[in-house]
Amino acid sequence: MSLKIAVMPGDGIGVEIIAEAVKVLEHYKSNGRLDAELTNAPVGGAGYDAAGKPLPDETLALAKASDAILFGAIGGPEYDGLARELRPEKGLLGLRSELELFANLRPAILYPQLADASSLKPEVVSGLDIMIVRELTGGIYFGEPRGIETDASGERKGFNTLVYKESEIDRISRVAFDIAMKRGKRLCSVDKANVLEVSELWREVVVKASADYPEVELSHMYVDNAAMQLVKWPKQFDVMVTKNMFGDILSDCAAMLTGSIGMLPSASLDANSKGMYEPIHGSAPDIAGKGIANPLATILSVAMMLRYSLDHAELADEIDAAVGRVLDKGLRTPDIMANGCKEVGTVEMGEAVLAEL
C-alpha cells in the first residue's frame, strides 16, 4: 500500500521551500523507489484564508490519516491582528497536540563547507552532528497548577509545575535510545538531578530503559554543564535527551552553533514514529516571494522523514550526501553565501540537489 504524505506549505517562504522539497519526493516516486501518495492541505494563515481557521478540519483529518507530514512554515504580518485562537501558530500547535507528537528531534549539523558561518572557531564546529531529542508535550510548559495569584498581603506570585510521569520519561528515552542505535550509539541524558526530584526520577527511568539497549553508551549531565559543554566542545555529543524546557533552550543553542537557520531540519514524532517534519525556521516574511529562501532545511526534513517515519534510510542517506555535494560545488543561497562561492536562488538550489540525485 502507498505511503501517505500530507504536504502543508503554510505561509511566506513555506510555499517556495516546500515546492523544492516535493520535487525530491516526486523524483523518488517517478523512479519507482518510493511508493507514496502526496496530498496538499492549507495550514496557518493559508488555513485561515481557505477555511476561516488556522487548522481546518480537513487539514487535521488528512494529518491523522497520513504516515507523515511535511510542513513548511506559518505566520505573516497580515495575520498578526487576528484573535489569538485564529493566529497561524495555533495551526502548528494544534497539529502537535492533536497528533500527540511528544518527541521533538532537532539535529544540529554543520556541513564542513559551512564552518565559517558559525560564531565559534571552525575546528570546534566543523563536521558537527548532534541530535537533540526534546520531550515536547509535558513538563513545566503544560504542568498544573499554574497561574498568577495574589496572597493575603496583596503581593502577587507566579507559579508553574514541573511534572513528569514515569511513562512519559520512559517513552521519550526509548525514542532517544532508538535514534542512538541508528547513529553513534552514545546517549547523554540531560537533567538537574542534584536539585530537582523530577530529575531524580528522570534519571532513574532512563537508566532502567537503558537495560534494553546494552549497545548504547549512556551518560548523564546536569543541564548547566551541558550548556557549557555545547559551546566549549560540542562534538563530544552524539544524541542528547532532555525535558521540554531544557530541550527548548539547548536545541536553540545547538542550532545556532551552526550559524545557518536555513540549513536545519526537525521532526516531531508520536509513539508509532508517525511524524511531522519541518525546517526549524519560520515563514521569513522579509524575503518571501523573492525566490532567495534556502530550501535545504526543508529538503533535509524530507530526508529525516524517509529515515524516521517511512523506513527508507537509504534514500535519506542519498539526500544528505547530495546536499553535501551541492555545497562542495560552491552553490550558496544568500543566507549562507561566502567568498568565492556562486549565489543561487531557491529553485536553482533545489534543482542542483535533484541533479545530484
Ligand code: NAD
Ligand atoms: P524566521 O525564522 O521566519 O526568520 C528569521 C530570519 O532568518 C529572517 O531574516 C529570515 O529572512 C531568515 N530566514 C529564515 N529562514 C530562511 C531560509 N530558509 N533561507 C534564508 N533565510 C531565512 O523568524 P521570524 O522572522 O522571527 O518570524 C517570521 C514569522 O514566522 C512569524 O510570523 C513567526 O511567528 C513565524 N514563525 C514560524 C515558525 C514555524 O512555522 N515553525 C517558526 C518560527 C517563526
